[in-house]
Amino acid sequence: MLDSVEANNFEALPLLSLNHVSLLCRSVWDSVRFYEDVLGFVSIKRPSSFKFNGAWLYNYGIGIHLIENPSIDDFDTIVEPRPINPKDNHISFQCTDVGLVMRRLQDMGMKYVTAVVEDQGNRVDQVFFHDPDGYMVELCNCENIPIIPLSSCSFKQRLSSFYKSAPAKCGFMENAMMESLSMEMLNISF
Incomplete structure (x- = not known):
């Protein structure tokens, strides 16, 4: 390693x-x-x-x-279902209407737990539930909290290099992430 x-x-x-x-x-x-x-x-x-x-x-x-x-179950020491815990391993999907998700889960008789994440005036509503084998699924409006890189590679720098085809002064990961984010923003604007 x-x-x-x-x-x-x-x-x-x-x-x-x-x-x-x-x-x-x-x-x-x-x-x-x-x-x-x-x-x-x-x-x-x-x-x-x-x-x-x-x-x-x-x-x-x-x-x-x-x-x-x-x-x-032979490999799992806990045979009974685990509680729905938002801090457990899970797969998360964006959704357009968290309220509708909760109504449909109620109609199907499924147990779920909700959570809210807030950051600088932005709010994300989350709904967590299990699949038939106890794997947790999250549905949320996570796009409400913007993706802001923590590195020194600024978005402005990335956009200017994207349009001018000049090499950015960022690392590989920052370049890849910012290119993906730039393309997503361009797709949204048209």
């Missing part, structure tokens, strides 16, 4: 985006129904070379790969 000094001497890996999240599940059928009916994912073709039961789903620019393991 690389120590932090050694790791800082290397450029970050050439990543593009999050491709998929892979989850173990007791029942592929129950999990597919949840991700399709509750979250709006669509089942997609899965490679035929796999010799185990599973399913692939896709929507919102991300895939969810389900791998069936009926004895999943």
Whole structure:
């Protein structure tokens, strides 16, 4: 394992985006129904070379790969469902209407917990709930809090270098993040 000094001497890996999240599940059928009916994912073709039961789903620019393991509880020391805790591991999705999300979850009889994050007059509403295997899902209006880099690479500097094609004086990660953010802002403005 690389120590932090050694790791800082290397450029970050050439990543593009999050491709998929892979989850173990007791029942592929129950999990597919949840991700399709509750979250709006669509089942997609899965490679035929796999010799185990599973399913692939896709929507919102991300895939969810389900791998069936009926004895999943054998590996978990807690058999009873965990409480819904916003500080636990989770997958988060942007949504357009948190109130509608809560009404629909109530109509489906699903348990959920809400939370609010506030920063400098901005408010994010969050709804947390579990999938059939206890994995936590968050739906939020997280776009209400702006993405502000903590590095010395300013957005103004990045935009000027984007338009003039001049090299920015930022690190690899700052350049990649700011280019992505610049493109998102350009797409929003048209």
